[in-house]
């Protein structure tokens with residue numbers, strides 16, 4: 462693997478890394494300490510709001526290719542303290558390689574967190590038992606049918622909730638804080654009071670933080686970002702119901718390296 466290109470937008474550093482068979486995948490160094498790594502070339506989940514899944518899955522990254530994103534980034538001088546499995550791909554669908562990379566990163570003294578749809582459930586269960594430093598589970602809609610449009614191949618919400626409930630029921634408050642529910646707010650899609658009310662019930666039941674994310678507009682994806690006003694309203698709506706809510710930070714909303722924007726073969730779409 463080699464670094465093909467580094468795009469620096471002053472907040473995020475986007476690394477294009479090229480595999481031996483000429484795919485490029487992306488990693489993002491952000492917040493001055495965290496590297497977001499990819500786990501697959503493309504993504505079979507094909508979330509309808511995400512550029513990473515637009516062309517489906519090409520193949521899994523090998524263990525070596527996952528850790529190369531870290532070693533190559535270090536060679537670029539990035540002072541990495543944390544790894545987030547939040548780049549291209551669903552980590553649970555390349556589980557053996559991701560798990561091996563997880564232990565490598567832990568041995569390097571890094572904090573490692575995961576962003577996942579919880580699919581497949583069997584691997585999600587195993588992930589929960591790892592000595593991770595954070596797991597964020599994508600919900601994005603509380604209504605199964607709509608959720609299927611947003612996350613076509615994710616685990617059913619009911620199964621996710623019952624597993625999370627079972628796993629988190631005896632956790633200390635400190636450990637519980639390392640789990641959260643991701644809800645990507647998309648204008649006119651999942652921002653109704655009805656959705657948010659139900660979301661607050663689920664979060665209250667699980668006693669988990671909601672990571673309320675702002676949709677980043679992406680060429681070729683037919684959704685619109687919510688207005689700042691509506692975003693704040695949703696935040697207050699949940700807060701008023703006793704939910705701990707975190708918001709998209711400035712790194713996550715960038716055009717370069719923001720949530721959902723990472724792509725396979727960005728600069729060479731002919732081979733994608």
Ligand code: SF4
Nearest residue numbers: 504506508511514550
């Ligand atoms: S959001 Fe994650 S799981 Fe969904 S398509 Fe994008 S990379 Fe895959």
